[in-house]
Amino acid sequence: MYSLYYAPGAASLVVHWLLIELGAPHELRLVDTQAKQHKSAQYLALNPNGVVPTLIDDDGKPLYEAAALVLHLADRHAQSGLAPALDDARRGEYLQWVLNLANTLQSPLRLWWYPQDIEEAQADTIKDGARRRIEATWDRLDAHLAAHGPYLLGERVSAADFYLTMLMRWTRNMPRPGHEWPHLAALAQRMKARPSFKTLYEREGLTEWA
Incomplete structure (x- = not known):
């Protein structure tokens, strides 16, 4: 199961959306950006950039950067057809x-x-x-x-x-x-x-x- 650190409407939105679209089991972990939780030592240990999103993969490793997570999820769930395969001309x-x-x-x-x-x-x-x-x-x-x-x-x-x-x-x-x-x-x-x-x-x- 994935764990997504998110804030409503932030860059985490596209990752959350894809998790839903893909039907991938996940849990949400709200990051209160108004309270500066994204700048806390605990969060920075996961994502040193201090922004959302951060995605905890099945192996427990934190991943970040919205564009990278878009690519990662679409490839990881290739059956969705949301990413052309490696040998696809597109x-x-x-x-x-x-x-x-x-x-x-x-x-x-x-x-x-x-x-x-x-x-x-x-x-x-x-x-x-x-x-x-x-x-x-x-x-x-x-x-x-x-x-x-x-x-x-x-x-x-x-x-x-x-x-x-x-x-x-x-x-x-x-x-x-x-x-x-x-x-x-x-x-x-x-x-x-x-x-x-x-x-x-x-x-x-x-x-x-x-």
């Missing part, structure tokens, strides 16, 4: 998309939410730069879906689409959220229609962007 493209999302969306999104991590005095400038990078990425992704969709790998849904949907959710209160791009909006609606998404929201107590 394997490289799939890996490319997961890492692209981590670098071109999750990274600047963190800067938009926490510009003070770089320089508090320049927070507005940092946020503006991050917003422009995010919107440029939405432009590219929407164009890709228009030409090659409806999912990132075409007709086939993959774990990368779960990751993308979580990142779209994070922009819901930005000046121009990801779901304002038409093909991204269509993907989000398809992903949110999955029964696992409803279960995820119920378990995490979420209501926004349902």
Whole structure:
């Protein structure tokens, strides 16, 4: 059984969602980020970055980094079809998309939410730069879906689409959220229609962007 250290709506959301989608037995361990539990010595011993998610695998070893956990779970549960096999022609493209999302969306999104991590005095400038990078990425992704969709790998849904949907959710209160791009909006609606998404929201107590 897996154990997932999570905080509602945080980067752990995609890992929790995949565990539900995959039907993988798991338990949830809430990390109270408001109380700074993610910075406690006990938690840092599991994840020295002091962020969620952390996933305890069957062997008891803690694993972290949301993108890595997406790849790990989809490969570990290959019967789900959420990751192309090693000899599948689309394997490289799939890996490319997961890492692209981590670098071109999750990274600047963190800067938009926490510009003070770089320089508090320049927070507005940092946020503006991050917003422009995010919107440029939405432009590219929407164009890709228009030409090659409806999912990132075409007709086939993959774990990368779960990751993308979580990142779209994070922009819901930005000046121009990801779901304002038409093909991204269509993907989000398809992903949110999955029964696992409803279960995820119920378990995490979420209501926004349902």
